[in-house]
Amino acid sequence: MEILLALVIGLLYAAGIYMILRRSLVKLIIGLILLGNGVNLLIFLLGRITKGLPPIIPGELNTFAEAYADPVPQALILTAIVISFGLQSFAIVLIKRVYKVVKTDDLDELSLDEEYEQI
Amino acid sequence: MTSKLILLPILYQAFMAVILLFFWRRPQIQRVISVVGSAINVFICALLFQGVWVDGIVSVQAGNWVAPFGITFVADTLAATMVLLTSIAGLAVSIFSAGTIVRAQVKYGYFPIFHFLLMGLCGAFLTGDIFNLYVWFEIIIISSFVLITLGSEKKQLEGAVKYFALNMLASIIFLTALGILYGLVGTLNMADLSGKVAAVDNRGLVYVSGLFFFVGFGIKSALFPLYFWLPDSYHTPPFAVSAIFSGLLTKVGVYALIRVFSLIFTDDIFIDQVMLAIGMLTIFSGGVGALVQVNIRRVFSYLIICHIGFIIIGLGLFTEAAIAGAIFYLIHDIVVKTNLFLIAGLIFKIKGTNDMRKLGGLYDGWPKLTLLMAITLFSLIGIPPLSGFWPKVSLILGAYSLENYGAIAFILFGSVITLIIIAKMWSRIFWNPGPVLAVRPDFQYFADMSLKKRSLIVTPIVLLSAVTLYIGFGAEHIQQLSERISGELIDPTIYINAVLKPR
Numbered sequence: 001m002e003i004l005l006a007l008v009i010g011l012l013y014a015a016g017i018y019m020i021l022r023r024s025l026v027k028l029i030i031g032l033i034l035l036g037n038g039v040n041l042l043i044f045l046l047g048r049i050t051k052g053l054p055p056i057i058p059g060e061l062n063t064f065a066e067a068y069a070d071p072v073p074q075a076l077i078l079t080a081i082v083i084s085f086g087l088q089s090f091a092i093v094l095i096k097r098v099y100k101v102v103k104t105d106d107l108d109e110l111s112l113d114e115e116y117e118q119i
Numbered sequence: 120m121t122s123k124l125i126l127l128p129i130l131y132q133a134f135m136a137v138i139l140l141f142f143w144r145r146p147q148i149q150r151v152i153s154v155v156g157s158a159i160n161v162f163i164c165a166l167l168f169q170g171v172w173v174d175g176i177v178s179v180q181a182g183n184w185v186a187p188f189g190i191t192f193v194a195d196t197l198a199a200t201m202v203l204l205t206s207i208a209g210l211a212v213s214i215f216s217a218g219t220i221v222r223a224q225v226k227y228g229y230f231p232i233f234h235f236l237l238m239g240l241c242g243a244f245l246t247g248d249i250f251n252l253y254v255w256f257e258i259i260i261i262s263s264f265v266l267i268t269l270g271s272e273k274k275q276l277e278g279a280v281k282y283f284a285l286n287m288l289a290s291i292i293f294l295t296a297l298g299i300l301y302g303l304v305g306t307l308n309m310a311d312l313s314g315k316v317a318a319v320d321n322r323g324l325v326y327v328s329g330l331f332f333f334v335g336f337g338i339k340s341a342l343f344p345l346y347f348w349l350p351d352s353y354h355t356p357p358f359a360v361s362a363i364f365s366g367l368l369t370k371v372g373v374y375a376l377i378r379v380f381s382l383i384f385t386d387d388i389f390i391d392q393v394m395l396a397i398g399m400l401t402i403f404s405g406g407v408g409a410l411v412q413v414n415i416r417r418v419f420s421y422l423i424i425c426h427i428g429f430i431i432i433g434l435g436l437f438t439e440a441a442i443a444g445a446i447f448y449l450i451h452d453i454v455v456k457t458n459l460f461l462i463a464g465l466i467f468k469i470k471g472t473n474d475m476r477k478l479g480g481l482y483d484g485w486p487k488l489t490l491l492m493a494i495t496l497f498s499l500i501g502i503p504p505l506s507g508f509w510p511k512v513s514l515i516l517g518a519y520s521l522e523n524y525g526a527i528a529f530i531l532f533g534s535v536i537t538l539i540i541i542a543k544m545w546s547r548i549f550w551n552p553g554p555v556l557a558v559r560p561d562f563q564y565f566a567d568m569s570l571k572k573r574s575l576i577v578t579p580i581v582l583l584s585a586v587t588l589y590i591g592f593g594a595e596h597i598q599q600l601s602e603r604i605s606g607e608l609i610d611p612t613i614y615i616n617a618v619l620k621p622r
Binding site: 035046048076086095098101110 | 250254257265276279281287290291295297298301307
């Protein structure tokens, strides 16, 4: 299971970075989303996967008798998922606006005009 | 008593933002609430600072969960100072916003978002939990995305794409580092991490995690070679927005670097060397970049990058004198950089352009305002006895004691190149008569504004200049403060005890 997850994480990172390096705005966003998912899995994996041992102390004991699944990584991932959901939806609206105004999907076409004046 | 005050700056800003949301369609009321509320906030933060100064480091556990398990908020001297500076810069920018942000942008929620941004900043400074730090960073960047795109003009959107992409990438890298660190030691509390990371056998993974933190925060604080997003985006939003960004947003990255590398990854010689090299290259590339720009705001943006190098060199040297210098520079930089962008706004309002090739004759037309701007510009260079001079003394002394002459050379180079840039700017904008500009038809010039609006633009600049003068002439106080912070950073046991064994 760990090996499989490690491979998937590596694949997600590689694909994400490859997509970020493309010139298309849409691919940039997809790359960031893939990287975000890779990170979430990474936290999940590094928090040590323990099967079938929920972190609940049995009624008759005061402490944990054996190793248990750490609930913290899941809490972290949940937070990270919610946050990245918000950021990604903003990003998608942003690129839509950019596409409407600039009329291009190519990052290199975004101008570097220094004469910009603002009212 | 002080421990009850720790959460107050954060909660107060959240409260302000919510109150402002109730006045969504009433710009005038929003302006008044924001300015008055920010003034009260300065008082609250001063109270917190005074409490920390008297009682030492205080901590509070959210929900009363015992230290390493719950989320901790800690106010040490560094955090309290940063919160105080945030409140001062926030007040200045709030007044300036009341004078310059146009009605349409206020109606799209400028003020609530501005206060959410300040909330995020206070939270990032005060938290003692590394995952919580990530959450505050996300609050900061989502607010800043909205502020930077508010108005949706073509240039703004183009700048925002770069700003957005790199900041999101930085967050992902930060989260990766955090994941590795949690996997290694199984804790998120920064004080707890400090001891546990030092005890880890697998040093390789610790270094990997440390470098990921460095890259993630490095992007946010615009270090070489990851700074290109900053000059491409900081000159596009309204002036008040770029002022708060330049004063505080890159500095929160620097703050995180200082915190993480003084508390968690302490014994790492390799990262210190990397930091020194990166600091020098940052000074060089920021300074040289600023030389060729013609838009005032782009010049200032490159100068932000250049001057962050000073702080990073101080952190890389990691001696008491050098860190005191870096902290002093950080304090000076927040005030001055915020003021610089307000000044750029004032110049724009006077002349209708920010292009140095078209500007000129400000000294003839506006002698008193020129004097006011001179204070900030000269303290940026570091002409004694103004505020930029003193931290460089500490930094150079720190580098000299380690016989690191390369660092001294780059600090001097950074100062000289700032001098050249400001001298060039001074002669072009203030002394040179300049070309006669065509009058822009639907533009409200500073000369035609009502007295109330004019004073809303000038007051924050006067306020921040006064703070700059205090930092320069009351350097002894700031030096004492920096030395105390530096002592706390070099010896983290005080911090750790304050968190894990609260009184």
